Amino acid sequence: MSQVQGHLDPRFESLRPLFQSFLDSGEELGASIAVNLNGENVVDVWGGYADTARTRPWEKDTIANVWSTGKTIIGLIGLILASQKKLDLDESVSTYWPEFAANGKQSVKVRHVMSHTSGVCGWDTPVTIQELCEDFEGAAAKLAAQAPWWEPGTASGYHSLTMGFLVGKLVRCITGTTMKDFLASQVAGPLGADFQFGAKEEDWHRVSDVVPPPPPPPQPATSTDTAQGEEAQKSISMRTLVNPMVGATNANTEMWRRAELGAANGHGNARSVARLLSLVTLGGKDPASGREFLSREIIDRIFEQQCYGTDLVVKQKIRFGIGFGLTGADTEVHWLPRGRVCFWGGWGGSIGVMDLDRGITFAYVMNKMDNVGLGNQRTKAYVKAIYDALEKAS
Incomplete structure (x- = not known):
């Protein structure tokens, strides 16, 4: 039986x-949890297994595909470039990427792209996973050529x-390098954070495969299913998701690990995610080096509400700031506290x-997925335990 490993401050x-109970019950296969409090790593634990056969222990340096939790790192990169005055959040995307102005997109701002409000949430023309993994420029060019969907x-x-x-x-237009390389050389590397878009081949031995979620239960058919199905095929949600x-x-393939999808193929563990995101929490400076990555002005802009309502794709009530989701009592993440809190999660629960x-x-990375996008039941239980412990200690 796998035991929880790592460091826990007595308060937590x-x-x-x-965590041990979820490992013992099998609800959790392998995972890591990290908490940084005011610059101190008060929780850094891991446990379980990196494979379904339970032959490979989940170890301190095990990493896994985090799905859309990687979008928090994309948001961080955009905000770092804004802090460096290389990217203006209120400027048109086409100022940096001229081709993007095509078909009525000249008014799309950088902040629209970073808050899921740009109208470019999917491709007009059919694309394959192989194309997205192997032809970044071609896939981006298709987005530049099409009209916004709203x-x-x-x-x-x-x-x-x-x-x-x-x-x-x-990032390519501004820096002349890929987002993958920018992350490695300018952010994760200097911070010593074990996070990357895709996964280098030399790291594959320590990558945990993801375990797919169970299929959703079948829904009873009705007489209107055919008509509704045809309408759904035309919907923004369906056009985006299929x-x-x-x-x-797909996340367990070599093609996926070699790609630069960013939004879906970031690889890391809870320690590395928390290391990177703590830049936001701690006012933009790395406590270890004193280097400023984010300005306080740009951090404040995260909390400028860009949209608050039912998302056209996921059909859930979500509140977006710039670069991250924001909390709210009537949103899908009502289980997170109010205030200056920003976040995002990945398919399965990370x-x-x-x-x-x-x-x-707070960061949580696991390999056993649930059919959720913003926190599974284990995610919520860990969050509650952390905040309960903090309240008790205060």
């Missing part, structure tokens, strides 16, 4: 039996896969949370 010791800035439509190509292309149709096991009011950065 209650997290250990909770008036930019008026609603959110989750940029499930396009986020990585839209921000990734901006072109291409991504399966969980998440990164930055709570500036309380000085907490």
